[in-house]
Amino acid sequence: MRKWKPNWTTFTLTGVTLALAAVALGQGGSRMVFDGLVSGGQTLLSVIPLLLAAFLLAGLVQALVSREVVERWLGSSSGWRGILLACLGGALLPGGPYVYCPIAGAMLQSGAGLGVLMAFVTSKNLWSVSRLPYEFAFLGTHLTLIRYGLTLVIPPLVGLLTEALFGGAIGRIREAVQ
Amino acid sequence: MNQATLILVVLALVLLIYAWRRGDGSHRRGVSMGWRTLKRTLPLLLVAFIIVGYINVLEPQDLVSSWIGPGSGWRGLLVGTGAGMLLPGGPYVVFPLIAALYQAGAGLGPTLAIITSWSSLALLTVSFELPFLGWRFTAIRLGICLIIPPLVGLVGTLLFGG
Numbered sequence: 001m002r003k004w005k006p007n008w009t010t011f012t013l014t015g016v017t018l019a020l021a022a023v024a025l026g027q028g029g030s031r032m033v034f035d036g037l038v039s040g041g042q043t044l045l046s047v048i049p050l051l052l053a054a055f056l057l058a059g060l061v062q063a064l065v066s067r068e069v070v071e072r073w074l075g076s077s078s079g080w081r082g083i084l085l086a087c088l089g090g091a092l093l094p095g096g097p098y099v100y101c102p103i104a105g106a107m108l109q110s111g112a113g114l115g116v117l118m119a120f121v122t123s124k125n126l127w128s129v130s131r132l133p134y135e136f137a138f139l140g141t142h143l144t145l146i147r148y149g150l151t152l153v154i155p156p157l158v159g160l161l162t163e164a165l166f167g168g169a170i171g172r173i174r175e176a177v178q
Numbered sequence: 179m180n181q182a183t184l185i186l187v188v189l190a191l192v193l194l195i196y197a198w199r200r201g202d203g204s205h206r207r208g209v210s211m212g213w214r215t216l217k218r219t220l221p222l223l224l225v226a227f228i229i230v231g232y233i234n235v236l237e238p239q240d241l242v243s244s245w246i247g248p249g250s251g252w253r254g255l256l257v258g259t260g261a262g263m264l265l266p267g268g269p270y271v272v273f274p275l276i277a278a279l280y281q282a283g284a285g286l287g288p289t290l291a292i293i294t295s296w297s298s299l300a301l302l303t304v305s306f307e308l309p310f311l312g313w314r315f316t317a318i319r320l321g322i323c324l325i326i327p328p329l330v331g332l333v334g335t336l337l338f339g340g
Contacts, residue, residue, distance in 0.1 A: 008302055009266040013225045020232035032235055040231020043274075044224070051216070051223075051270070053186035059212020060193040063204040096268060097306035105310030117311070118319060125298040131269045133189070136182050138273035139280070139293070146286075146338055147293055150330050158322055166318050176312045 047137070054133035061130045062094040067103065074107055074120070082112070083119045083159040090123030090155065094130035108177060114170045115163025123155035219270050226271040233278040246292075248285035255328040258288035262295025262327060266302055286338060291331035298323050 024032040070089045074082075093100055104117055112120075127148070135144045197205035246254045246261075265272050276296075280289050299320065307316050 009222065009268075009271065010225075012266045013222065013229065013271065017225055017228050017232070020229060020236065024232055024236060027236065036232040036235045037228060038231070039234040040227040040229070043230050043234070044227040047274075050180075050183045050186065053183060053190050054270070055212040055216040056209065057186055057190040057193065057212070059210070059215060060190065060197055060205075060208035062211045063208035064193065064197055064200075097303045101306045101310045104307075108311060108315075114315075114318075117315070118322075121307075121311075121319065122298065122323065126294070128297075131297075133186055134269035134273050135293070137186060138277045140182060140277075141185075143280070143286075143289065146334055147290055147330075150290065150334055150337075151294060151326075154326060162318060162322060169314060169318070173312050173314045176314065177310065 050137040054137045057133040058094065058130050061092075065092050065094060067093070067099065071103060071106065074112070074116075080160075082116045083156055083163070086112075086116045086120040086159065087123040087127065087155045090120040090125075091127035091129050093124060093128075100124045105177065108170075108174055113163060114167050114173070115159040118162040119155050119159025122158045126151040126154055219268065222267060222271050226267070226274050230274050230278040233275075233282055237282075239283045242279060243283040243285075246279070246284045246288035248287075250285060250288060252328075254285060254288040255291045255331040258284075258291030258331060259295040259299070259324075259327040262292040262297075263299045263301050265292070265296045265300065272296055285335070287331035287335035289331075290334040291327040294330045295327035298326060 021033050021036065024036050028035070070093045074086060074089050090100070093103070100121070104121055107120065108117060132144070132148075135147070139147075194205055194208070197208050244250070246258050250257070265275070276289065276292055279292070284292075304316055304320075307319075
């Protein structure tokens with residue numbers, strides 16, 4: 001019924017799991033292979049309330065901030081204001097690379113500057129609000145606050161820097177993708 | 179229920195009420211989107227937690243602390259950055275693994291470098307980016323962002339200790 005689509009993530013993780021199981025087998029025999037499974041299962045059970053809350057929160061953010069809103073918002077803005085708006089849009093936009101890459105591509109074609117695009121992608125990567133629940137859930141308040149705090153200035157800075165250094169290349173970037 | 183769970187539950191409830199008050203059915207859509215994501219990622223989650231289990235029982239404390247421990251310095255920050263680039267999968271897969279490494283003795287700086295590097299430099303993401311934004315964009319982005327994870331790790335260590 002459901003489509004099972006194996007991909008790199010699945011392959012790599014399964015490979016790592018098998019390698020670790022093999023190490024466990026060598027170190028402590030089949031007993032240790034079993035212990036690893038039990039320990040993983042116990043950890044998973046202990047975080048189920050957290051997981052449910054995190055997935056619910058991420059789903060709600062996704063439903064409340066639609067792709068159309070972010071696209072309309074950003075349009076072909078530029079300059080300081082454009083870079084800050086792009087940061088905000090990137091932070092609020094939910095979903096993985098398969099969501100934000102097409103949007104960034106559309107922004108590129110509709111005339112957005114390099115700084116704006118770079119700020120959008122970097123902010124999606126570093127400020128992502130929809131990822132916050134997971135980070136919070138697994139890494140705890142302390143680490144998450146430090147991580148967000150330290151990366152707060154980076155997206156606008158990267159936007160301004162790339163606009164100043166490579167802003168002129170946007171024409172060639174646009175043509176190459178068309 | 180710990181602090182993080184409590185905060186997440188409260189936030190989820192606030193958003194749920196807000197979505198419900200909007201009256202456009204977004205509360206139902208939000209719940210079903212979250213549920214669908216959970217169902218879709220369940221197999222990967224199980225695999226990720228089996229890895230966490232093996233990290234727990236194999237007790238790689240010595241290995242972890244010599245590579246990315248609090249005293250691992252520049253090398254730890256660079257190893258963390260490299261590891262982050264290679265980590266596959268979404269946040270629900272990656273964060274449990276990073277948490278397990280942190281508990282096994284990874285230092286604050288290298289841990290920050292891993293998270294930041296996975297967020298901004300993940301090589302799997304690049305394959306999505308290329309068709310939409312082209313190699314020039316990606317090259318400029320990676321060139322500028324490459325320094326960020328070690329820098330974040332370094333500043334984190336200086337400000338908040340190993």
